[in-house]
Amino acid sequence: MEIKTVSFIGLGALGILFGHHLSKILPKENVRIIADENRIQKYKSEGVYCNGERCNFNYMSPEEECEPADLLIFCVKINGLRKAIEAVKNQVGENTIILSALNGITSEAIIGETYGMNNILYCVAQGMDAVKVDNKLAYDNMGMLVFGDKEPDIISEKTKAVADFFEITGVPYQVDTNMSKRLWGKFMLNVGVNQTVAVYQSNYGEIQKEGLARDMMIAAMKEVIAISEKEGVYLSEEDLHYWLDVLSTLSPNGKPSMAQDVDAKRYSEVELFAGTVLEYGKKHGIATPVNQELYDRIKKIESEY
Missing domain, CATH: 1.10.1040.10 (N-(1-d-carboxylethyl)-l-norvaline Dehydrogenase; domain 2)
Structure with missing residues (x-):
């Protein structure tokens, strides 16, 4: 199992931070930012900035047909989660691994109601001090994504695949066996x-x-x-x-x-x-x-x- 394509839903602090990092490492078409057409036009016209650098994002609308992503990362807030779940339906296939970087303790179960729990890894984002004002994000500490399987004391092939992907692309991460x-x-x-x-x-x-x-x-x-x-x-x-x-x-x-x-x-x-x-x-x-x-x-x- 090798991850080549990654999709993000939500261009808040985490979506910009990790999306920008990966967009500088991977081919542009392999990093997808999912947003509706109105948002896409706004992002393109006004730009999205990370530590003063304009992000070179590959935007896709929810309606656009494509091969499912290998990895899908939710970066919305909880009040936008259900709308986001609907928006990413074309990104999800039977082998798509899903991470939720949302705050709280319920988002994985909510996503699982639609896409099942088999391909969902539990995840927290920690250690970043990003501040987002309008379309500009600034941070000193990137932090990391900590993830692992729902069941304790195991490291599945999906978890290994995400760890390998983050290792190759330089995303700070940690695998936890008690998520x-x-x-x-x-x-x-x-x-x-x-x-x-x-x-x-x-x-x-x-x-x-x-x-x-x-x-x-x-x-x-x-x-x-x-x-x-x-x-x-x-x-x-x-x-x-x-x-x-x-x-x-x-x-x-x-x-x-x-x-x-x-x-x-x-x-x-x-x-x-x-x-x-x-x-x-x-x-x-x-x-x-x-x-x-x-x-x-x-x-x-x-x-x-």
Whole structure:
């Protein structure tokens, strides 16, 4: 199994970052950016930029017929996922491997409802500090894609194929044989970092230093630890400190996606983060006051748009 063609759906920070990298390595026609015609015309006329360099993307509309992609990467936000699933139907064949770089812990199952779970690998994007303003992306740290099989303690041929592809193309990656815990760990980080920085309307530097914001972030993350135990995932203080170490590597001037949403007066993924924590808290009878406060404060910010 050899990967030659890769398709991206979603030109947010991750789509631009990894799409631009691969477009400089592979033949132009082997990297496909899937978008509707209106978006394609806008991208072509205004350009898409990554660290000051105009991206030379190969755009394809959802209606365009083609050979299925060997690898398909979802880079949309959760509220655009179902539309994206429909848009990539011509990219998916029986051997297409699918990665979802979305935040949260549900996107793989949602994609699997349409395309089945057999070709889906679990994935998280971590360690990047990209900031996107309009059509321009800037970053200091590219981060990496961490992926693996749904079942623990195995490395399938599909996982090996993606690892080989990323090795050849220079995409930073890591294979994890306990992806369920990795997904929950990244979810824990997002619950703390995304929401706290958004509420404080600041940047990574705000929660990298000691203070009220960092305390709130860690308290929100600890509520996820308590829930994870009830869900059989068993995050620990060790996991919390691992993700705090990841956080410490990011540019202090960078911002997570939710803070960028607040800056642009866009509606955020608060339902995906605090909303999910509150739901699980009720399910298991676990108090989640910090996430309740974050939820309420972000909703108030959004109500004033």
